[in-house]
Amino acid sequence: MKEVSIIGVDLAKQVFQLHGATAEGEVVFRKKLSRKQFLAFMQTHPGCRVAMEACATAHTGRGH
Template sequence: MDKVTIIGVDLAKRSFQVHGSSADGSVLFRKKLSRAQVVPFFAQQPVCIVAMEACATTHDWAREIGALGH
Protein backbone atom coordinates (compact mmCIF):
# COMPACT_ATOMS: atom_id res chain seq x y z
CA MET A 1 0.00 0.00 0.00
CA ASP A 2 1.24 3.48 -0.86
CA LYS A 3 2.08 5.91 1.91
CA VAL A 4 0.41 9.32 2.10
CA THR A 5 3.04 12.03 1.58
CA ILE A 6 0.81 15.08 1.09
CA ILE A 7 -2.74 15.95 2.07
CA GLY A 8 -4.54 18.88 0.50
CA VAL A 9 -7.32 20.57 2.46
CA ASP A 10 -10.14 22.74 1.14
CA LEU A 11 -11.34 24.76 4.12
CA ALA A 12 -14.99 25.74 4.42
CA LYS A 13 -17.53 26.79 7.02
CA ARG A 14 -19.10 23.43 7.82
CA SER A 15 -17.47 20.68 5.77
CA PHE A 16 -13.90 20.26 4.60
CA GLN A 17 -12.62 18.26 1.63
CA VAL A 18 -9.31 16.41 2.04
CA HIS A 19 -7.29 14.75 -0.70
CA GLY A 20 -4.39 12.41 0.04
CA SER A 21 -1.62 11.64 -2.46
CA SER A 22 1.44 9.41 -2.51
CA ALA A 23 4.93 10.51 -3.56
CA ASP A 24 4.24 9.68 -7.21
CA GLY A 25 1.09 11.83 -7.20
CA SER A 26 -1.44 9.02 -7.27
CA VAL A 27 -4.66 9.65 -5.36
CA LEU A 28 -5.00 7.57 -2.20
CA PHE A 29 -8.21 9.06 -0.83
CA ARG A 30 -10.75 11.85 -1.08
CA LYS A 31 -12.95 12.55 1.93
CA LYS A 32 -15.50 15.03 3.18
CA LEU A 33 -15.05 15.91 6.87
CA SER A 34 -17.04 17.98 9.33
CA ARG A 35 -15.22 20.46 11.58
CA ALA A 36 -15.37 17.98 14.46
CA GLN A 37 -13.74 15.24 12.35
CA VAL A 38 -10.71 17.24 11.13
CA VAL A 39 -8.34 16.94 14.11
CA PRO A 40 -9.15 13.25 14.84
CA PHE A 41 -8.63 12.47 11.13
CA PHE A 42 -5.19 14.11 11.04
CA ALA A 43 -4.23 12.44 14.33
CA GLN A 44 -4.61 9.06 12.58
CA GLN A 45 -2.56 10.00 9.51
CA PRO A 46 1.19 9.42 9.17
CA VAL A 47 3.30 12.57 9.46
CA CYS A 48 3.19 14.29 6.07
CA ILE A 49 2.93 17.65 4.34
CA VAL A 50 -0.46 19.33 4.69
CA ALA A 51 -1.33 22.00 2.13
CA MET A 52 -4.31 24.29 2.53
CA GLU A 53 -5.65 27.40 0.90
CA ALA A 54 -5.01 30.81 2.41
CA CYS A 55 -8.05 32.15 4.24
CA ALA A 56 -8.98 33.67 7.58
CA THR A 57 -8.92 30.37 9.53
CA THR A 58 -5.83 28.83 7.94
CA HIS A 59 -3.47 29.84 10.78
CA ASP A 60 -5.71 28.30 13.43
CA TRP A 61 -6.02 25.01 11.55
CA ALA A 62 -2.29 25.01 10.77
CA ARG A 63 -1.46 25.31 14.47
CA GLU A 64 -3.79 22.45 15.40
CA ILE A 65 -2.60 20.16 12.61
CA GLY A 66 1.04 21.15 13.14
CA ALA A 67 0.79 20.21 16.81
CA LEU A 68 0.13 16.64 15.60
CA GLY A 69 3.52 16.58 13.84
CA HIS A 70 2.51 17.46 10.28
Protein backbone atom coordinates in the same frame (compact mmCIF):
# COMPACT_ATOMS: atom_id res chain seq x y z
CA MET B 1 -2.64 1.16 1.58
CA LYS B 2 -0.10 3.31 -0.26
CA GLU B 3 1.89 5.87 1.73
CA VAL B 4 0.38 9.35 1.70
CA SER B 5 3.05 12.03 1.42
CA ILE B 6 0.76 15.05 1.09
CA ILE B 7 -2.78 15.91 2.11
CA GLY B 8 -4.48 18.78 0.33
CA VAL B 9 -7.19 20.45 2.42
CA ASP B 10 -9.85 22.78 1.07
CA LEU B 11 -11.22 24.74 4.03
CA ALA B 12 -14.83 25.85 4.30
CA LYS B 13 -17.06 26.90 7.19
CA GLN B 14 -18.72 23.55 7.81
CA VAL B 15 -16.64 20.85 6.10
CA PHE B 16 -13.13 20.09 4.92
CA GLN B 17 -12.43 18.40 1.59
CA LEU B 18 -9.28 16.25 1.83
CA HIS B 19 -7.21 14.80 -1.00
CA GLY B 20 -4.41 12.41 -0.05
CA ALA B 21 -1.68 11.62 -2.58
CA THR B 22 1.60 9.74 -2.85
CA ALA B 23 4.90 11.48 -3.62
CA GLU B 24 4.28 10.57 -7.28
CA GLY B 25 0.87 12.30 -7.26
CA GLU B 26 -1.25 9.14 -7.26
CA VAL B 27 -4.56 9.68 -5.43
CA VAL B 28 -4.86 7.56 -2.29
CA PHE B 29 -8.08 9.03 -0.88
CA ARG B 30 -10.66 11.79 -1.14
CA LYS B 31 -12.75 12.62 1.92
CA LYS B 32 -15.32 15.17 3.04
CA LEU B 33 -15.11 15.66 6.81
CA SER B 34 -16.78 17.83 9.44
CA ARG B 35 -14.54 19.91 11.69
CA LYS B 36 -14.76 17.28 14.43
CA GLN B 37 -14.02 14.43 12.00
CA PHE B 38 -11.11 16.39 10.51
CA LEU B 39 -9.43 16.83 13.89
CA ALA B 40 -9.82 13.13 14.75
CA PHE B 41 -8.54 12.06 11.31
CA MET B 42 -5.45 14.30 11.43
CA GLN B 43 -4.58 13.20 14.98
CA THR B 44 -4.42 9.55 13.89
CA HIS B 45 -2.88 9.97 10.41
CA PRO B 46 0.90 9.41 10.08
CA GLY B 47 2.92 12.59 9.61
CA CYS B 48 3.05 14.11 6.13
CA ARG B 49 2.92 17.48 4.39
CA VAL B 50 -0.40 19.32 4.57
CA ALA B 51 -1.33 22.01 2.06
CA MET B 52 -4.37 24.17 2.81
CA GLU B 53 -6.52 26.29 0.56
CA ALA B 54 -9.31 28.49 1.87
CA CYS B 55 -12.21 29.52 -0.32
CA ALA B 56 -13.70 33.01 -0.01
CA THR B 57 -16.40 31.78 2.38
CA ALA B 58 -13.99 30.00 4.75
CA HIS B 59 -13.33 32.99 7.00
CA THR B 60 -15.62 33.63 9.93
CA GLY B 61 -15.25 37.41 10.15
CA ARG B 62 -17.08 39.88 7.95
CA GLY B 63 -15.51 42.83 6.21
CA HIS B 64 -11.93 41.80 7.04
